[in-house]
Amino acid sequence: xxxxxxMPTDTTLPPxxxxxxxxxxxxxxxxxxxxxxxAIFAVALLALVAVTAFLAPLIAPQNPYDLAALVLWNSEIxxxxxxxxxxPFVLGTDTQGRDVLSAVLYGSRIxxxxxxxxxxxxxxxxxxxxxxAGYFGGWIDNVIMRIGxxxxxxxxxxxxxxxxxxxxASLPTGLKDVLAAPILIFAIxxxxxxxxxxxxxxxxxxxxxxxxxxxxxxxxxxxWRIMLHHILPNCLxxxxxxxxxxxxxxxxxxxxxxFLGVGxxxxxxxxxxxxxxxxxxxxxxxxxxxxxxxVQLCLIVLSVNMIGDWLxxxxxxxxx
Amino acid sequence: xxxxxxEDLKVHFPVRTGRFGGGKGTVRAVDGVSLSIDxxxxxxxxxxxxxxxxxxxxxxxxxxxxxxxxxxxxGQDLGTLSTAARKRLWRDMQVVFQxxxxxxxxxxxxxxxxxxxxxxxxxxxxxxxxxxxxxELVGLxxxxxxxxxxxxxxxxxxxxxxxxxxxxxxxxxxxxxxxxALDVSIQSQILNLxxxxxxxxxxxxxxxSHDLSVVRHIADRVAVMYxxxxxxxxxxxxxxxxxxxPYTQALMSAIPLPDxxxxxxxxxxxxxxxxxxxxxxxxxxxxxxxCPLAEPRCAETRPALTPQGxxxxxxxxxxDRNPGGPPA
Numbered sequence: 131x132x133x134x135x136x137m138p139t140d141t142t143l144p145p146x147x148x149x150x151x152x153x154x155x156x157x158x159x160x161x162x163x164x165x166x167x168x169a170i171f172a173v174a175l176l177a178l179v180a181v182t183a184f185l186a187p188l189i190a191p192q193n194p195y196d197l198a199a200l201v202l203w204n205s206e207i208x209x210x211x212x213x214x215x216x217x218p219f220v221l222g223t224d225t226q227g228r229d230v231l232s233a234v235l236y237g238s239r240i241x242x243x244x245x246x247x248x249x250x251x252x253x254x255x256x257x258x259x260x261x262x263a264g265y266f267g268g269w270i271d272n273v274i275m276r277i278g279x280x281x282x283x284x285x286x287x288x289x290x291x292x293x294x295x296x297x298x299a300s301l302p303t304g305l306k307d308v309l310a311a312p313i314l315i316f317a318i319x320x321x322x323x324x325x326x327x328x329x330x331x332x333x334x335x336x337x338x339x340x341x342x343x344x345x346x347x348x349x350x351x352x353x354w355r356i357m358l359h360h361i362l363p364n365c366l367x368x369x370x371x372x373x374x375x376x377x378x379x380x381x382x383x384x385x386x387x388x389f390l391g392v393g394x395x396x397x398x399x400x401x402x403x404x405x406x407x408x409x410x411x412x413x414x415x416x417x418x419x420x421x422x423x424x425v426q427l428c429l430i431v432l433s434v435n436m437i438g439d440w441l442x443x444x445x446x447x448x449x450x
Numbered sequence: 451x452x453x454x455x456x457e458d459l460k461v462h463f464p465v466r467t468g469r470f471g472g473g474k475g476t477v478r479a480v481d482g483v484s485l486s487i488d489x490x491x492x493x494x495x496x497x498x499x500x501x502x503x504x505x506x507x508x509x510x511x512x513x514x515x516x517x518x519x520x521x522x523x524x525g526q527d528l529g530t531l532s533t534a535a536r537k538r539l540w541r542d543m544q545v546v547f548q549x550x551x552x553x554x555x556x557x558x559x560x561x562x563x564x565x566x567x568x569x570x571x572x573x574x575x576x577x578x579x580x581x582x583x584x585x586e587l588v589g590l591x592x593x594x595x596x597x598x599x600x601x602x603x604x605x606x607x608x609x610x611x612x613x614x615x616x617x618x619x620x621x622x623x624x625x626x627x628x629x630x631a632l633d634v635s636i637q638s639q640i641l642n643l644x645x646x647x648x649x650x651x652x653x654x655x656x657x658x659s660h661d662l663s664v665v666r667h668i669a670d671r672v673a674v675m676y677x678x679x680x681x682x683x684x685x686x687x688x689x690x691x692x693x694x695x696p697y698t699q700a701l702m703s704a705i706p707l708p709d710x711x712x713x714x715x716x717x718x719x720x721x722x723x724x725x726x727x728x729x730x731x732x733x734x735x736x737x738x739x740x741c742p743l744a745e746p747r748c749a750e751t752r753p754a755l756t757p758q759g760x761x762x763x764x765x766x767x768x769x770d771r772n773p774g775g776p777p778a
Contacts, residue, residue: 340552340553341547341548341549341552341553342552342553342554342555342563344513344545344547345545345547345553345611345614346555346566347513348511348512348513348540348543348544348545349566349567349570349571350537350540350570350571351566351570360555363555363557364555364556364557
């Protein structure tokens with residue numbers, strides 16, 4: 131805004147638009163965030179998990195993907211606080227000599243990426259179809275929502291298993307492992323876009339009747355522009371809550387699929403794969419192989435759900 | 451010069467009826483309306499809720515489907531024009547809605563709401579300058595351009611809506627109950643603004659309202675609608691001082707009087723019952739089911755608008771001052 135200083139005569143210039151950061155700090159959401167210790171705790175926990183997961187190649191003691199780095203005589207070492215514990219295997223090792231802490235960090239990264247990507251994919255598909263259904267109505271609405279109803283009539287996990295099973299049966303072995311993550315993302319997104327589509331459709335139907343949308347139609351704004359610029363921003367509040375809660379659900383679904391053996395392969399394990407592997411040794415007394423990935427999974431889902439619960443309350447106008 | 455000419459306009463909506471939606475019916479929202487608006491004229495369209503006033507306005511704007519009849523704007527028939535030509539013509543028509551809260555996108559600054567028609571239709575000059583000009587024209591402070599609608603009062607929001615309607619220099623503005631959602635003190639400000647803008651910018655208004663004291667303040671001519679048809683129209687002075695149709699008479703007698711000593715006058719006409727369903731309008735005269743003067747013949751023929759005075763027409767068999775005369 132040096133321009134105004136050099137032109138003192140120009141008084142009609144509007145006041146400078148507040149920066150995004152200062153607008154965020156003055157918003158109701160920020161105020162509510164600071165007033166809720168559980169939200170602060172959840173965000174801090176999730177941030178810690180995410181940062182350590184994404185910095186895993188830098189901080190993990192071992193690269194669990196590098197099979198050559200595994201040394202068999204380091205196998206079945208208990209955590210460091212046990213008398214038989216050994217540095218640097220803080221959380222012990224599994225039967226292959228793989229460091230559990232490293233595996234958990236790398237596994238969290240895969241779980242977070244798959245959860246986030248599947249939510250994003252479902253969001254894009256669900257928002258698009260929901261907006262179209264709600265704005266245009268009529269037969270388009272019927273077709274989209276009936277497809278959604280069909281998907282909802284089948285158990286979520288069954289559809290996901292079906293997709294991963296078909297994909298792994300039809301792909302050659304080499305390609306199957308490379309594409310394991312994209313297939314999982316797709317398998318989790320397919321049954322979950324319906325919820326977004328329904329939510330957005332309901333809001334879009336309400337917004338489309340409002341007079342500002344009619345005014346935009348009168349100005350002959352194109353339909354896609356009305357949907358994107360006018361209706362969508364006013365439908366996002368319930369979607370933010372649903373997407374956050376579904377992020378936790380998607381991570382759990384990924385873990386379930388991997389636990390059942392149709393998810394990530396053992397050589398690039400996600401948390402679910404680690405739990406499946408460790409589960410076999412639980413009764414042999416090697417509890418640390420299964421407990422630490424499970425605790426990590428619980429922490430991630432717990433923090434995501436706490437953030438989602440807080441968002442739902444903070445964005446609910448009736449509770450303000 | 452006639453700007454808008456509506457001939458025998460019908461807007462019918464198909465609906466499903468019956469408990470299981472098996473039956474089919476037709477809502478005759480607008481059922482044969484002919485109206486005209488001259489340049490720089492205000493035509494007020496009055497009538498109770500559900501009589502088809504707003505649907506008529508929407509049909510002119512292309513927001514409701516026209517079942518039959520013609521709408522001519524500036525001598526051109528909207529129904530026969532190509533899409534591109536119609537789009538150009540629609541630039542000359544804008545709307546001011548009733549509720550300024552829902553008429554503005556809550557997520558957008560008021561400047562971006564006002565600028566949207568300029569962007570869509572490719573304004574040739576500087577858009578920020580034009581927004582400033584429009585805001586000053588409607589009495590808003592240009593410093594408020596970055597505000598969101600919820601930071602403004604109802605009257606200010608309605609000024610924003612008016613500024614957006616004026617953006618492309620329209621010639622006709624359809625005002626759909628523009629002041630009914632506002633405080634009485636704000637109502638007069640907005641009405642005076644509309645009248646000042648009309649004089650400055652040579653605007654024509656189709657002013658839809660159910661508030662007759664507002665209509666008396668602003669209208670040049672008045673058309674009274676009942677159940678999708680016009681029952682009386684004419685110069686505002688004639689319709690207000692000398693109403694012919696019994697429905698108009700009942701409406702006029704319902705205007706609250708500020709003078710308490712005149713309140714208990716004997717000429718109040720109280721209507722019984724409700725508006726009949728536009729799904730199944732009565733035979734003959736649509737008003738006969740509630741008319742204090744109804745006669746058996748009213749059920750047989752539907753009265754046409756007949757001349758009652760200079761520029762003044764009414765559709766009533768009983769009260770017709772010129773029986774047997776040529777239809778208007």
